[in-house]
Amino acid sequence: MIEEKYIELIQADVDGELPEQHRAELSRYLLANPEGLALRDELRQLCGVLDQVPAADPPPGLKGAILAAVPLPAPGMAAATVRAGGARFPIMRIAAAFAGGLLVSAIAFQLSEDRQAGLDVSEIAGTLASQDPVARSAPVDTVKVSLEQARGTVSLFRSPTMRVVEFDLAVQQPLEVVVVHDGQQARFSGLGQAGGNQRYALVLEGAGQAGSAIDLRFLASGAEIHRDVLEVPAPQ
Amino acid sequence: MNEDSDGLLVQRCRGGDRRAFEALVDRYQKPVFNAALRMLRHPEDARDVAQTVFLKAFEHLADYDPKYRFYSWIYRIALNESINTLDRRHRHEPIDGDEVDGRRGAEDEVNSQQIGLRVQRALMSIKPEYRSVIVLKHYLDLSYEDIGQVLKLPEKTVKSRLFTARQLLKDALQASGMP
Numbered sequence A: 001m002i003e004e005k006y007i008e009l010i011q012a013d014v015d016g017e018l019p020e021q022h023r024a025e026l027s028r029y030l031l032a033n034p035e036g037l038a039l040r041d042e043l044r045q046l047c048g049v050l051d052q053v054p055a056a057d058p059p060p061g062l063k064g065a066i067l068a069a070v071p072l073p074a075p076g077m078a079a080a081t082v083r084a085g086g087a088r089f090p091i092m093r094i095a096a097a098f099a100g101g102l103l104v105s106a107i108a109f110q111l112s113e114d115r116q117a118g119l120d121v122s123e124i125a126g127t128l129a130s131q132d133p134v135a136r137s138a139p140v141d142t143v144k145v146s147l148e149q150a151r152g153t154v155s156l157f158r159s160p161t162m163r164v165v166e167f168d169l170a171v172q173q174p175l176e177v178v179v180v181h182d183g184q185q186a187r188f189s190g191l192g193q194a195g196g197n198q199r200y201a202l203v204l205e206g207a208g209q210a211g212s213a214i215d216l217r218f219l220a221s222g223a224e225i226h227r228d229v230l231e232v233p234a235p236q
Numbered sequence B: 001m002n003e004d005s006d007g008l009l010v011q012r013c014r015g016g017d018r019r020a021f022e023a024l025v026d027r028y029q030k031p032v033f034n035a036a037l038r039m040l041r042h043p044e045d046a047r048d049v050a051q052t053v054f055l056k057a058f059e060h061l062a063d064y065d066p067k068y069r070f071y072s073w074i075y076r077i078a079l080n081e082s083i084n085t086l087d088r089r090h091r092h093e094p095i096d097g098d099e100v101d102g103r104r105g106a107e108d109e110v111n112s113q114q115i116g117l118r119v120q121r122a123l124m125s126i127k128p129e130y131r132s133v134i135v136l137k138h139y140l141d142l143s144y145e146d147i148g149q150v151l152k153l154p155e156k157t158v159k160s161r162l163f164t165a166r167q168l169l170k171d172a173l174q175a176s177g178m179p
Helices: A004-014 A020-032 A034-051 A062-069 A121-125 B003-014 B018-040 B043-059 B070-088 B107-125 B128-139 B144-151 B155-175
Strands: A081-084 A087-090 A092-094 A107-111 A141-146 A150-158 A162-171 A175-181 A184-191 A197-205 A213-220 A223-231
Touching: A004 A020, A004 A034, A004 B155, A020 A034, A034 B107, A034 B128, A034 B155, A062 B018, A062 B043, A141 A223, A150 A213, A150 A223, A162 A175, A184 A197, B003 B018, B003 B070, B018 B043, B018 B070, B018 B128, B043 B070, B070 B128, B070 B144, B107 B128, B107 B155, B128 B144, B128 B155, B144 B155
Parallel strands: none
Antiparallel strands: A081 A087, A092 A107, A107 A197, A141 A150, A150 A162, A162 A197, A175 A184, A175 A213, A213 A223
């Protein structure tokens, strides 16, 4: 039976944390107590096994997903404000949950919390290179989301020069949404982590062809749990 | 660990400096991911946890007390998030399955993979409170003092818990056929 004091010293020795003043004492103990020596060998062997397990590299998209999920302005976007109704006010934080997007000409925004009714596309256009004011337009298509993980709507708005996919979701559990269009995809991977109602918009360049579809794929724990489609209607 | 520069980066993050936050992510994404991976075994879960950890860290930067080391703080969030994920999984799922090293494929790593898989299985067979100290000691390379700070435990308790954890792990490894 090894005294607790010596167990502690033996372990500290193995971990490289043996205080200098105990070194001689431990050496004397080990010389006189083979079971102490055996314990030290056993611990060293175990540590050797544990140390053979290599550290894994983080998945390639992790950093991008993290940075996309935090509401900090991207370099050069720190002062994203627009003029609306004569007042100047900050309206959105960029790319709050947009991660690893491959969609050409698509930009994702987290919308301001205080929007009243309808989507003011001019708010979004205000931060882009070209203005495209389509104030308070009605959605051209909407799908309802009623999942264990999230409830709400995803709507498609359209102007002559852009389409906006708006997510208005109350997310209960972590959720990813993948938007697929024209063979390319954008992934929202931070949904459910900020809590509460979450509203994001994805801006797609161009009005889109009538009848073209925007696929929505909802994933939980990496598995697809729901799929839906937004359709671009023929012009009125 | 660059404690001073961590402190400086945190300060800049609080001022809205995105690049400072990016530097913290660069510095800590690997250990945070590895801590979660060893706690949870599934790379997908570890990825989700790592993402949540940084988001929470960002959201609570104002609560971070600079008298403590930043890495102690973020590792604590990582362990807590991992344990929350385990709770959601009800902690007692079957421990077969080899996802932890599923991404590693080089032939010369087969032996190391075998060891890795056995170690991971053994880790999953011990309670999260013991697994945590093993992860902090062996995969994050923390001192007893640092582990105490992460787990908010006295150093004495850290040492005894680590010893018990190692005994349990040794038994589990022996039961799996390792000498």
